[in-house]
Amino acid sequence: MTACALELIGISKRFGLVKANQDISLCVPSGTIHGIIGENGAGKSTLMSIIYGFYQADSGEIRIQGQTVKIHDSKQAIALGIGMVHQHFMLVDEFTALENIMLGAEGGALLHEGEQRVRQRLAELSRLYGLEVPLDIPVNQLAVGVQQRIEILKTLYREARILILDEPTGVLTPQEADDLFKILRTLKADGVTILLITHKLREIMAITDQVSVMRQGQMVAHRETAATSMPELAELMVGRKIRQSVDRHEQTAGQVLLNVRDLTVRDKQGIPRVNQVSLQVAAGEIVGIAGVSGNGQSELLQALAGILPFNEGEINFAGQKLTPQQPVNAARMRELGLAHVPEDRHRMGLVLPFAAYQSSILGYQRVGKYNHGLTLNDPAIRTEYTDRAEQFDIRPRDPFLGSNNFSGGNQQKIVLAREIGADPQLLLVGQPTRGVDIGAIEFIHQHIMDMRNEGKGILLVSVELDEIMTLSDRILVMCGGVITGEVSREQANEQILGLLMANALDPNNQQGHSA
Amino acid sequence: MQDFWVSLILTLDATLRVSTPLLFAALAGLFSERSGIVDIGLEGKMLVGAFAAATVASVSGSVWLGLLMAIVASVCFALLHGFACITHRGNQVVSGVAINILASGLTVVLGLAWFHQGGSTPALTNDQRFTAITLPFAEQVADVPFIGLLYSELLSGHNILVYLAFALVPLSWWVLYRTRFGLRLRAVGENPKAVDTAGISVASLRYRAVIIAGVLCGFAGAYLATAQNAQFIRDMTAGQGFMALAALIFAKWRPWPILFACLLFGFLDAVAVRLQGVTLPGIGLVPVQLIEALPYLLTVILLAGFIGKANPPKAIGVPYVKER
Incomplete structure (x- = not known):
């Protein structure tokens, strides 16, 4: 049994009356791509926000590489090697890629102190993972796919070993999505653990090693991707057999x-x-x-x-x-x-x-x-x-x-x-x-x-x-x-x-x- | 020709003196608003600064102690604004207006209670004020035609706060665009969520920004009461905080254009003063009120579309709430 890069034990979280997460347990083995799938509102994003320190769980335990940790804010999550690419990118539109990547990891009180080092490291990362981005153009002038690569670079520059992607393909063209998958496979080969949050079954089948299914705030199933199928996952997501047709009466149209x-x-x-x-x-x-x-x-x-x-x-x-x-x-x-x-x-x-x-x-x-x-x-x-x-x-x-x-x-x-x-x-x-x-x-x-x-x-x-x-x-x-x-x-x-x-x-x- | 040159130099000289408090206040607004906190309260902070400076200088006899207390008082008000807007996510405009009203009332009440002079403080003697500094060789070159007057009248002979205000422009630019703090400050005014996810505290950044605004407003207030004038008079800011706000918007929240905006507004003010009582041929008595209204008119007209779109920081005025 491989060690868990990330382990959740009994995580619960509620917002007012809404139980967003109930008693969720999960083990993500090191160096794998793990899919988390569920309908909209199943609690996937809340769970990821808890791992990234955006919210605190009401109860439960998080372990990173076997160590129990308390994550109070994003700073701590970053220090623990967790990186997150949000569904809506966390980029300052007016800033260049370089400024966005430096933000929070400037490497000195004056910007020029760190800039050279950042450029060098980014050049290395780009070469390693095929993540080419123009560094000196404001990001609002760049395509969505490029902005997403900047987000990934941001996490890699911070030495992330666990990468969370929240609905990464929602805004991408099919070609951009294929490029993204290529990058994710390279990262996996390099030992990065990846969590992919999505509601698209095709993506889960295409790229993940294991998949966990969430429904109404609960984790309802864990499967090896190779041992499951789209109909089974779809059924697990909605919790019952999907009827292919609706109940139609034979009748002729009236007036x-x-x-x-x-x-x-x-x-x-x-x-x-x-x-x-x-x-x-x-x-x-x-x-x-x-x-x-x-x-x-x-x-x-x-x-x-x-x-x-x-x-x-x-x-x-x-x-x-x-x-x-x-x-x-x-x-x-x-x-x-x-x-x-x-x-x-x-x-x-x-x-x-x-x-x-x-x-x-x-x-x-x-x-x-x-x-x-x-x-x-x-x-x-x-x-x-x-x-x-x-x-x-x-x-x-x-x-x-x-x-x-x-x-x-x-x-x-x-x-x-x-x-x-x-x-x-x-x-x-x-x-x-x-x-x-x-x-x-x-x-x-x-x-x-x-x-x-x-x-x-x-x-x-x-x-x-x-x-x-x-x-x-x-x-x-x-x-x-x-x-x-x-x-x-x-x-x-x-x-x-x-x-x-x-x-x-x-x-x-x-x-x-x-x- | 010589006459015109002299009166031009004198007008520009007055421009510098009038622009100084605007510059302090506009730069204060720059830091606050670039972090996403609207600062309507510039006026109020200047006013308490002026009151504290004049009171302490007149009681203690030390102009420097007065300046220090001006900064302390103004920062206290800035923190009040921060407490309402950052910690409790209140409406920033309402908080700013409240600060202006509070400052206007509090200074008069305290002034009346302490000095019994209708809300004013006692007149300050020259050693309780910031006085003019004569730059080296100003006396000697004064008689050189043109250049001499330029140096001895325009550049020399201002108090230390005037020089400080103008030095703050490049300094502010450097802080905003060349330091880690500046990068984070600009980011938090545009997209606080990005800053939060980068592991930086939004609240702490914004608090630092409003404190800087408080310090700069303290300078502005001290300048009004202990440099430009020699006492505190009730409501002596007379809308200059709003004028600074106009300059800030006019300059699209950038340091160098703020300098030009403040100089332009100062110049119009200086011209208005010089034209008081002057009768121009064919026009008659110059309506001073019109010239005094010009800065505001200019701001409104130019913002209405003549200088292009004003691009305020995107997150300005929006309290930061971690959303679900």
Whole structure:
């Protein structure tokens, strides 16, 4: 049995009501790459912050090379040979790479005393590990991949023997990620112990020796990477078998709820973003709009929701005929029975500093049951939120927690619970699972499907083809503001949708617009 | 021609004297704000400095002891600001305003209680003040045309604090850009989290920065009460702390441009004084108020887009909290 470079014994940490880490034990053998995988909010980052001295554990023990240590701050962690590359880089943008690397390890009260030594050592390190970076350019002028290399150099310059990388590939292009992996393998060959925090299964399989899985603040499994598989890890992460499909009732679409004719939306320069789009959504069906991001889907969704004014065409909904001459706002659309889960939940779906229960009535704050005459009926709002949190499994349940303190998936559940809870006739959904972890994706999909099964109409905009194909009854494809084709659920496959998204195929030849 | 030269030299001479307190205060603000702590309280710290300097100098008879106490008093106020903003993460603007109000009130109350002169301190004699230093050969070369006047009037004949203020400009530059402390100070004003993860205490750095600001404001106050004037008068700073703040922003938080900004503001002030009561042909009596308002007008107009974007330190005004 190899010695542990880093050993954790029974680490626990809580923030208020939230148990971020519970009784976590872990042994990372020397000179290996160890993956830690888990959904967003599983407590991975908290655990790493404890190792790096950013937080103190409430209980438990940390051992470095067999020695029990107390890490009170980052300075101590650095002295113990721990280096960390944070998800959001800890670089001073205006400083050069050299200044950033020197910060905290200047080598003398005057900068010029240490500078020569730093340059020399960096040249050595660059040669050893293939970490070339320009030293004298402000880092905000450098690519993200280069900035990450500066972060790694920072830790190596401080003689780190245990390197923690928190979601290192989140911001990288695939090529940059491959380069990073090459560097990590070289470091491993040199005896550096590496902890890789990620939620991407592919990376774990590609580069790690062992992997530990975290779920809801607990360490649920340790595996040799060679002896496990992606499905097993995925299952461990979410804690149950992932169903590949959602529970869909066979039913035929009912009456048309939304009828859009020749809708055109122009931007400030007068360029049409949505160009002569016609579509219908009927009761009991999900209409998916596929397309590469930025091809007019966002504008279409916002125009239908009453947020963005449109220039031509008409929208027929709930017996109302809306034209550019008689525009309505989002509040009126809501009253007519239309709910909207916006694409950008941070900017449009939530008020981040608001408590969760306050965010849970945004857009419905005038509804009678939430009000006592002039004042809001807070107890009623909270009671309702508590019920919905239970129904939608919003974690943590605390209604007073700020909306920004929830993970992406739970924020989305707050928005979804609000919009579905209003019992609309028609639901517009944009990118429902963007930045949401696997467990929550399935959950959100099922809720959208349930609405359809109950006979409501749904217009789904997503750039994820899997999502579109899993949920939709009919699929419309947009490219350049135009609908380039319609495919039924049965016909749909990735190839045909891909061709339509590039506007390279026009099976119905109805629109006739060229690419 | 000779007349014009003489009056130009005299105006520039006055410029140096008026710029000195601005320079001290603006450099104080530079250190504080570069570390990420907004310093609206420059005015208040100058005021308590001036009061302490005049009081101690008049009671003890020692101008140097007065200077020391000015620094002590000003640093105490700086620490109060630090305690509110760094330790307790309070709002830095509110804390600064509170310090100004406290200083304005406290100096008058103590002045009335101790000296019974309407809030002023007793007038200081010349040996209780910083007096002019005559540089070597100033007398001898005074009669040489042009150059003589330049040396004997403009360069010679100021008190020690004036020379110190101007020497502090290159010194501040050197500290900020050539020392470990300066590197860390600039970093903590831009990205305190990066500093924290590098194993450096954000709070300790910021405390050191506000203490330096306190020391420099102490100099500024002592200059006002025991060099430029010969006593403390209530609210004698008269907005110079805010003027220094304007110079700091105008100079985009950099030492050398601060020198020029302070000289420009000082020059406008000196011109305003010289133009008092002067009637220009075709214009009539020069409205002094207009010239006195010029520095503020300039700052507002130029900041509105004529000198490009002011790039304040990114983390300025934001208390540092370790987030989850």
